Amino acid sequence: MGKKLGVAIVGSTGYGGVELVRLLASHPLAEVTSVISxxxxxxxxxxxxxxxxxxxEELLDDVDAEAIKRKADVVFLGTPAGVASKLAPQYLEAGLKVIDLSGDFRLKSPGLYEQWYKKTAADESYLEQAVFGLSELYAEKVRGASFVSNPGCYPTATTLGLAPAVREGWIDPATIxxxxxxxxxxxxxxxxxxTHYxxxxxxxKAYKINQHQHIPEIEMILSDMAxxxxxxxxxxxxxxxxxGIMSTMYATIKGDRKASDFIDLYRSFYEGxxxxxxxxxxxxxxxxxxxxxxxxxxxxxxxxxxxxxxxVSVIDNLVKGAAGQAIQNLNLMMDWDETLGLQFVPVYP
Amino acid sequence: MGKKLGVAIVGSTGYGGVELVRLLASHPLAEVTSVISxxxxxxxxxxxxxxxxxxxEELLDDVDAEAIKRKADVVFLGTPAGVASKLAPQYLEAGLKVIDLSGDFRLKSPGLYEQWYKKTAADESYLEQAVFGLSELYAEKVRGASFVSNPGCYPTATTLGLAPAVREGWIDPATIxxxxxxxxxxxxxxxxxxTHYxxxxxxxKAYKINQHQHIPEIEMILSDMAxxxxxxxxxxxxxxxxxGIMSTMYATIKGDRKASDFIDLYRSFYEGxxxxxxxxxxxxxxxxxxxxxxxxxxxxxxxxxxxxxxxVSVIDNLVKGAAGQAIQNLNLMMDWDETLGLQFVPVYP
Amino acid sequence: MGKKLGVAIVGSTGYGGVELVRLLASHPLAEVTSVISxxxxxxxxxxxxxxxxxxxEELLDDVDAEAIKRKADVVFLGTPAGVASKLAPQYLEAGLKVIDLSGDFRLKSPGLYEQWYKKTAADESYLEQAVFGLSELYAEKVRGASFVSNPGCYPTATTLGLAPAVREGWIDPATIxxxxxxxxxxxxxxxxxxTHYxxxxxxxKAYKINQHQHIPEIEMILSDMAxxxxxxxxxxxxxxxxxGIMSTMYATIKGDRKASDFIDLYRSFYEGxxxxxxxxxxxxxxxxxxxxxxxxxxxxxxxxxxxxxxxVSVIDNLVKGAAGQAIQNLNLMMDWDETLGLQFVPVYP
Amino acid sequence: MGKKLGVAIVGSTGYGGVELVRLLASHPLAEVTSVISxxxxxxxxxxxxxxxxxxxEELLDDVDAEAIKRKADVVFLGTPAGVASKLAPQYLEAGLKVIDLSGDFRLKSPGLYEQWYKKTAADESYLEQAVFGLSELYAEKVRGASFVSNPGCYPTATTLGLAPAVREGWIDPATIxxxxxxxxxxxxxxxxxxTHYxxxxxxxKAYKINQHQHIPEIEMILSDMAxxxxxxxxxxxxxxxxxGIMSTMYATIKGDRKASDFIDLYRSFYEGxxxxxxxxxxxxxxxxxxxxxxxxxxxxxxxxxxxxxxxVSVIDNLVKGAAGQAIQNLNLMMDWDETLGLQFVPVYP
Structure with missing residues (x-):
């Protein structure tokens, strides 16, 4: 077997970063060569x-682009909002492929980002360059890309649950x-x-009603589908x-559809x-x-x-909602089998 | 201070029954004289x-009406669906006041009960006799009644959260x-x-989607309000x-209303x-x-x-959603201050 | 009914303080007149x-002794270690009775305090003055006292579980x-x-093995018993x-004792x-x-x-392990019935 | 790559069985060919x-030995106590290798089994034949064996934590x-x-104090070490x-040993x-x-x-305490690398 692809994780002390470490430990073609904080x-x-x-057991590395470049070809960014917007351009300039798990490159409009995130948006040219990596909906764009913006956890569970029905016009989007x-x-x-126990x-408890920063991202995807x-x-x-995330979603059906119709539609939509x-x-x-x-x-x-x-749509927020989908995107970017390193059976109970 | 009112609890080994034991221990005018299973x-x-x-430390008593009558004036029924429909008539005949915590007397239509509960309905004359005890909405009917049907936990949280807006026509009931x-x-x-840990x-997890037996009860109350x-x-x-129960409820607003308008409306509706x-x-x-x-x-x-x-409307399902509201109804039936024995500060954390 | 005793709670935004608020709400002879932070x-x-x-709904008051004195006769201190050692003397000087829930006055030796708490000890004269309020073991000293140091949660569960056997010499203290x-x-x-969820x-997880600051307090009580x-x-x-706290305790029995012997001994020891x-x-x-x-x-x-x-000995750490025992001590200090305001049935489930 | 070893799991609807399914899904040399209930x-x-x-997605198979034999070479038994004692002999007779996860073959004395398990013991000849598979302590015996009795969860955590100190005489066994x-x-x-939520x-809560059926198993191993x-x-x-299981263990040290001495001893004992x-x-x-x-x-x-x-010794009771150690034993029985299919990074958080 040849040498594996070197991967660096920036933000390794966050939950997304450490989950990347766990998942990538079993990846057959990639390996983590630098954990960074x-x-x-x-x-x-x-x-x-x-x-x-x-x-x-190694020490955590620093975020310096050139140092990373010597160890890795791909960087995962598991940093808080407002950090990736500064780091990603440096890594891209250094010739690294980048997968950003934060929200910094998901919205294409700087104004929308600033409205919902209350932070300065990334440079517009990079916003344009970043491919939005909701793997099941945009796989074709992710394949071969160098810079992918990984979706949020809520948007992943939510839009995978709504996309087929919205795209086919089976539900009235205004009623969702x-x-x-x-x-x-x-x-x-x-x-x-x-976060106190x-x-x-x-x-x-309910929180951020109508104010969650994932709302424009969800609407971006649903608008695209509709x-x-x-x-x-x-x-x-x-x-x-x-x-764990569950999105329970409600909408008025257009026409006469039974549950079995939805099941058929979705199975067809997500075939393969x-x-x-x-x-x-x-x-x-x-x-x-x-x-x-x-x-x-x-x-x-x-x-x-x-x-x-x-x-009803469910995911593990740290896997399909973050680190797992990021690896799925890596697989797509590298034109590998989408499931490499991700064939975990759910842990139950 | 005179003799307290004697109270019997049928179904004392269920959670509703044992919560009645807890709460009534501090009631100034009533005391549990018989715990029954x-x-x-x-x-x-x-x-x-x-x-x-x-x-x-006493032994649990049997359900026999005459034996209860010797010890108590009021019976709380904390039995499963399908049991109170048989016991309540016996207790009423024996001259006892009855507060039923089960669903057996909430719906006035036997057909509706049988459709949602999949059990034989109570005798229609008793269904008519039972006053529906959602204390805040029907206090006037409960006052002085001898037979009260205590609401379900979900209907309590839900309809208290919707009643003012529905009654005033501020939201479109079809969109709820x-x-x-x-x-x-x-x-x-x-x-x-x-129920396995x-x-x-x-x-x-979601369960009983569109099929929960509390649906007709909720619709009964909302229809009355609308x-x-x-x-x-x-x-x-x-x-x-x-x-704990939380009902998160959504509806389209009729007219131009702000959150502060809803707050004012609800404060006025629930004044006192x-x-x-x-x-x-x-x-x-x-x-x-x-x-x-x-x-x-x-x-x-x-x-x-x-x-x-x-x-967003929340209750403790075993207190306001069961035993607590049952005692609130007892207070109303006896024409006592509604809060007797119920002035517990929430336990936090 | 006459005027209730006015009580101030310093440290009302901590869990001990807010539990005092909850419990005192039902006290028949005392009432919280000032919540302080x-x-x-x-x-x-x-x-x-x-x-x-x-x-x-009131605003939180400041810690000033004179201001407190105008509203209250007794002060509960629910402050972190190192704070009560400074505040208690001021309150005592102002003529207030003081019940301290922190560890600042439990150990009589300043050196021992500084060794285990890594903080400056309270003035020795106040250390001497403070009565150690493990209610069941030292009720006679608490009765009529003006300054009580409330025990720690672990020491309460632990020493109540060991005291009779140690005092009677039924177990070998060296094997505990x-x-x-x-x-x-x-x-x-x-x-x-x-404390992150x-x-x-x-x-x-285990923590502070052999290093918990409650160790000298436990040994102080056990030494007294032995x-x-x-x-x-x-x-x-x-x-x-x-x-919740559970202490599971092991010791070698001296002589031939069965479980029923221990039960008899403890029932006799804790009679009344x-x-x-x-x-x-x-x-x-x-x-x-x-x-x-x-x-x-x-x-x-x-x-x-x-x-x-x-x-096996269990308590609710916030009640018998903190706020509840503090009120029990208040009752003893005031020569009231020990159970006033504390007759709560455990909440189950 | 050649054909994988066929493995059957009897008791696939229990937690041990379904965990075997999860773990074996990533085993490179074995595959589950029959799930049985x-x-x-x-x-x-x-x-x-x-x-x-x-x-x-397959249907669950029946327990019949001949049918299993057609699909598999090895059987894992994840059945309740008292079942494996009957099934294992049939499977062994049919020429299958057997790994029993229940307690039926752990104790070598039928009398001891019957005293602690309150069930009829397995036939003595099979008790003798079964190799006790605490992998780290008895790997040499497990290697090449056809019939392995997998240890209990508590004994695994406990005796791995005590074995080196007991074998070296660093602690007094009577004080454990x-x-x-x-x-x-x-x-x-x-x-x-x-098991109700x-x-x-x-x-x-504490349970089965001094009465747990794992006690004789723990004592068997410790006696062997001592x-x-x-x-x-x-x-x-x-x-x-x-x-999760934690065993917190206490013992009196013989001689003068520091924590670092224990660490060195254990690292040496478990090297490799x-x-x-x-x-x-x-x-x-x-x-x-x-x-x-x-x-x-x-x-x-x-x-x-x-x-x-x-x-302090910890394990995941369903992995090292059951299914994982069973696979570790399979690897040893087949003379494979001990870690095959078991290189999971702990899931955190």
Whole structure:
């Protein structure tokens, strides 16, 4: 077997970064050659993550582009919003391929970014250059790209659950309501009252109603599917669990469609896409059923009394919602089999 | 101080029953004189509930009406669906006041009951006799009644959150979508795969989509508020926690209303009702903020982009959603202060 | 009914402080007249604790002794280690009674305090003045006292579980091993990686082995019971739950004692002490069985094969381990019935 | 690459069985060719385990030895106690290799089995034949064996943590006290009050004190290490989490040993054993740090004040405590690299 592709992870002390380390450990064609953290450079990664004892014992590297270039060909950016916008251009200039897991390059309009993220947007030329990597919808664009912007966790679960019905015009986009729920790891490793155990355990809360920065991203994708602007109602909730996202979605059906029709449509739409699993009639997925894996599972209920469809879509926010999809994009960029390093069976129970 | 009112609890080994025991322990005018369980009669209640050691050490009584009558004036029924329909008539005949916590007397139409509960309905004359005890909406009917049907947990959180807006015509009832979430104690103490720790922990699941037996109860109340039939979309989810319900509700606003308008309307509607707390602008309640208490907390978000209001309503399913509201109804039936024995501060954290 | 005793709570934004607010709300002879926080003075307490909406809406007061004196006769100190040592003297000088929930006045030796707490000890004259308030063991000293140092959560569960056997010489003190477990609320409300939800959920960890600052306090009490110095092995663990402490304790039995002998001894020792419940043979308590209440439950297992007794003792760390025992001490100081305001049935489930 | 070794799993609907399915999916030399359940034969495995949708869609096979023989060369038995004692002989007679995950063949004395398991023991000739497969301690015996009895979860964590110190005589075996804690999945998938979510969540409980059936297994191994009979005090607790075991162990040190001495001893003892990780001084492992992996992590604290060592040992009960170690034993039996199919990085967070 030849030499593996060298991969660097910037932001290795965040949950997205450390999940990349876990997943890439079993990748047959790529290997992590540098784990990087600006805040903890020079310390061992096991200091913050003792679960890596004996697996990765090296010191964390610094973010310098030239140094990275000597070790790696591809960089994953698992940094907070506002950081990748500065780092990605340097890495691209240095000839590295870049996959950014943050929100910095997802929205094509700087104004929209600044409105929702309250930060300065990236340079417009880079915004244009970044391919939006929702793998199942935009695989053709990702294939061969050098710079991919990895989607958000909520937009992934949500738009995979809505795309076929919206594109086919089976539901009225104006009636879509998205009630989303997430485990706490989505908030990252930063300590705050909002991630404090005693505040979240045995508690369920809504947050950022109509104000979540993933809203314009969801609308960007749905508008693309609909071929016309879509505006949605989107609510996020925090579930007392670590991993998992569920989007429960409601829309008025156009025409006379049964659950079995939706199942047929979605199975056809996602044919050949190994990570989307459509559930049989009468069954909707639970978050634990994709836990630790790269799957997005989708199920349907149609209510004849109201003429609405309820769509339930689940992912593991750290895998398909972050690190897993990033590797899926790497596979597409390298023109490898999409599933390399990602064939994990969900961990149950 | 004179003799307290004697109260019997049938179904004392269920979560609703044992919560009645907890709450009534501090009631100034009523006291539990008989704890009853058909399945465990003759054994000490502490066998199944060691937390009552030293507090209630007596043996569980049997369900016999005459025996109850010798000890109590009021009976709470915390039995499963299909049991109260048989017991309540006996107790009423024996001259006891009855508060039923099950679903057996909530729906006035036997056909509707049988369609949603898949069980034989109670005798129609008793269905008519039972006053529906959603305390805040029907206090006048409950006052002085002898037979009260206590509402379901989901209908309580949901309709308290919708009633003012529906009655005033501020939202279009046809657009209402209810996304509800509940802790696991709502499923009772029965052991099954559906209540198994390893299946629910670190998991979030939807269940009974459009099929929950609380749907006709919710529609009954909303139709009453609207003055016209209301049909709704209602989804239930299981949260990995023990107590708490949140209903996140969506509807299209009629006219031009801001969040502050809703807050004013609801504060006015619930004026003088001590257990409904309307949150200030920009704030919605979390389930833990009512944990262990009889409060129903409600908050609002209005989205100008979509013209929809999002209403968040939370309760403790075992208190305001069951035992607490039952005691509230007892207070109303006896023409006592509504808050007697219910002035618990939520347990936080 | 006459005027209630005015009570001030300093450190009202901590978990101990807010639990005092909850418990004192139902006290028949005392009432909270001032909630105080140096860090949040001037803001409403509901800002950090929305569960108090409609219950306590006032602004947080400052820590000034004279201002407190105008509103209250007793001060509870729920401040972090190192703060009470400075505040308590001021309050005592102002003529206030003081109950300190921190560790600042528990150890009588300044050197021992500084060794384990790594902070400057309180003035020695105040250390002498402070009565150590483990209510069941030192009630006679607490009665009528003006300054009480409330015990730590671990020492309370641990020494109540060991005191009778040690005092009677039924176990060899040199063989005592204490394996303690606590819910996360014991760590307070401060945000850190150590209280981060995703780090603690679905995790069980040991911490501060042989180094916990409660060790000298435990040894102080056990030495007092034994009438000779006792040195112990003490390990603390963090359980993924909010409230509850269990101490599982091991010791070699002196002589021939069965579990029933221990039960008899403990029942006799704690006769007339309403908050200690000794479990019957074959039963040991779980933490949830005292949740939200002031009980300490104790059970036994004797192993003939090894000649050891295993003692299991549980409390709610925020009630009997902090705020509840503080109120119990208030009752003793005021020569009231020990149970006033504390007759909560454990919340189950 | 040649044909993989065919493997059958009997008891595929239990947690041990389904974990074997998960882990073996990535094994390079073995593959599951038959998933078997006597109770659910003829139904799809996805019915009970929807997380296997699209991964394993076949119907569950029956337990018949001849039918298994046509598909597989090795059988894993993940059946409850008392079942393997009947099935294993049939499979061995049919020429299959057998790895039993139950307790039926661990104890060599039928009398001891019957005393602790309260069931009829297996035939003595098969008890003798079964090699006890605690991989790190008995690898030489497992290599090339046809019939392996896989250790229990508690004995694995416990004896790996004690073996080096006991064998070297560094601790006094008579002083060993084992305080063990387990996640709920150890109790299997059977529904009962003991596995009910609302009873276990936010709860911590001790159970089977001195009576757990793993006690004689632990003593068998420790006696073997000590070269003399060892009797221990062993307590088990249930932690509100799904996976993970921690054994916190106490013993009196013989001679003058520091934590660093223990670390050196253990590193030397486990040299070349890839799944035991010894933590550096001042660090003990948490259960989540081995979650989903086959590691056993061990850390130490030595207390000069008491002359005792505290040893903390953690595993994932379903991996190293069951399915993972079974595969490790398969690898040894086949004389393959011990780590095949087991190189999972722990899932964190």
């Amino acid at each position: 600006s805040s903890s450079a020079g310390t061992p990664i096991t200091e913050g993550y003792p679960h890596l004892t004996g697996i990765r 309501i998205i009630d989303a729920k997430s485990g706490v790891s989505g908030a990252g490793r930063g300590a705050s009252l909002g 005693s505040e979240l355990n045995e508690n369920f 071929g016309a602007p879509v505006v949605t109602t989107f609510t996020t909730h925090l579930v007392p669990m670590t991993r 896409r190994p990570f989307v699993r459509i559930r049989p009639e009468g069954q909707v997925p639970a978050t634990k059923e994709v836990w630790g894996s790269n799957y997005c599972d989708i199920g349907f209920a149609v209510d004849e009394r109201t003429g609405r469809v309820t769509i | 058909s399945s465990s009669a003759g054994t000490p209640i502490t066998e199944g509930y060691p937390h009552l050691t030293g507090i209630r 979508i209810i996304d509800a979430k509940s802790g696991v104690s709502g499923a009772g103490r029965g052991a099954s795969l559906g 390893s299946e629910l922990n670190e998991n979030f 003055g016209a039939p209301v049909v709704t979309t209602f989804t239930t989810h299981l949260v990995p926690m023990t107590r 009702r001590p257990f409904v707390r309307i949150r200030p602008e920009g704030q919605v309640p979390a389930t833990k903020e009512v944990w262990g208490s009889n409060y129903c907390d409600i908050g609002f978000a209005v989205d100008e982009r979509t013209g929809r209001v999002t209403i | 140096s860090s949040s003075a001037g803001t409403p307490i509901t800002e950090g604790y929305p569960h108090l909406t409609g219950i306590r 091993i204490i394996d303690a477990k606590s819910g996360v609320s014991g760590a307070g409300r401060g945000a850190s990686l150590g 995703s780090e603690l959920n679905e995790n069980f 009438g000779a110095p006792v040195v112990t092995t003490f390990t603390t663990h963090l359980v993924p739950m909010t409230r 002490r309403p908050f200690v419940r000794i479990r019957p043979e074959g039963q040991v308590p779980a933490t949830k069985e005292v949740w939200g209440s002031n009980y300490c439950d104790i059970g036994f297992a004797v192993d003939e094969r090894t000649g050891r007794v295993t003692i | 006597s109770s659910s034969a003829g139904t799809p495995i996805t019915e009970g385990y929807p997380h296997l949708t699209g991964i394993r 006290i084992i305080d063990a804690k387990s996640g709920v999945s150890g109790a299997g998938r059977g529904a009962s009050l003991g 609302s009873e276990l969540n936010e709860n911590f 070269g003399a009979p060892v009797v221990t005090t062993f307590t088990t607790h249930l932690v509100p989490m799904t996976r 054993r890839p799944f035991v990780r010894i933590r550096p001084e001042g660090q003990v492992p948490a259960t989540k740090e081995v979650w989903g992996s086959n590691y056993c992590d061990i850390g130490f604290a030595v207390d000069e004040r008491t002359g005792r060592v505290t040893i």
